[in-house]
Amino acid sequence: MKKLLAILGAVTLLAGTDMVLAAATGTLTHIDVDESNEARQRGAETVISTCLLCHSLKYVKFINLTEIGMAKEDIEFLLMDQGISDRMMSLSPVEVREESYGKVPPDLSLMAIARKNGPDYLYTLLTEYYYTEEGETDNHLFPGIKMPDVLAYADTEPGSAERAEAEAQARDVASFLKWTADPNADTRESIGVYVMIYLVILTALLYLLKRRVWRGVHKTE
Known part of the structure; x- marks a missing residue:
């Protein structure tokens, strides 16, 4: 319960940010999606630990992660107040997200097929954050977007180990969300x-x- 309260507090700090994705204006970076279960598992861990704060994956249950090779014990370790048979819903109440962002952030279950070149779109979105001259984060793909830089990509330097790690995380997220969009x-x-x-x-x-x-x-x- 303490973890959940901490997360809700973080959402409150982000109040007023605009989570609505405008039309993409940048060029997508093509990636070769890693179809291995290892990549999907890493992506699942990142999504659960960062994305479920605001987003849901209503068509996926935590128990479904066993289909990509995750042990039940590992899945349960990632859970907070959810049960292993629950759907992967946002940890924040709908009212809190509506008040904070103006509308409920989109469900991610089908995002990889809802967007043209979905995996490329997801990877590019996560790796196009940068700091403006005013010290605020912006995104080359979606100028003016206020969605948080969840991978702290803007804090990394080109060629650094930290940037390589952030890019690897983005690829794994794209891999996992491609699987959730079509698990069969x-x-x-x-x-x-x-x-x-x-x-x-x-x-x-x-x-x-x-x-x-x-x-x-x-x-x-």
Whole structure:
């Protein structure tokens, strides 16, 4: 309960910030999405520890994280006042987020497919923060955005280990959110391989059957 109160206090400090995403004006950075469960797990940890303060993933339950290889004990370690069978909802009440940001921040469950080039969009958004001359954070992709720089990217220097770590975290977040947008993609792809093998074998058998039938026809002639 103390952790939850601390988080709500942090939300209050961010009151008045505009979480509405305007039209993107910058160029997206292309990334090769890491489809490994290890990357998805790291992304899940970052999302739970930073993004659930304001955002929800209403189509995903914490228990679903076992599908990307996370042990129940590791999932429970990340929980605060939630249960492992609960949906991944924001830790802040709707009223608090509406009062603080003017509207409820968007659900992230389908964000990777709701946006064109979703993973690139997510990565670019998280890695385009910088400090203005007035000492405030801004974003090259969304000038004027007030969404907090959750990875503290603006505090890192080009070429530094800290920047490399922030970029790696952003890639992992993109990887995880791509999975939440379509968690059955891996299953479909694996089934697709077997379907293709089946079709190849079926085609070969039908070809052999055709040859046999027509051989008999030619003999009767």
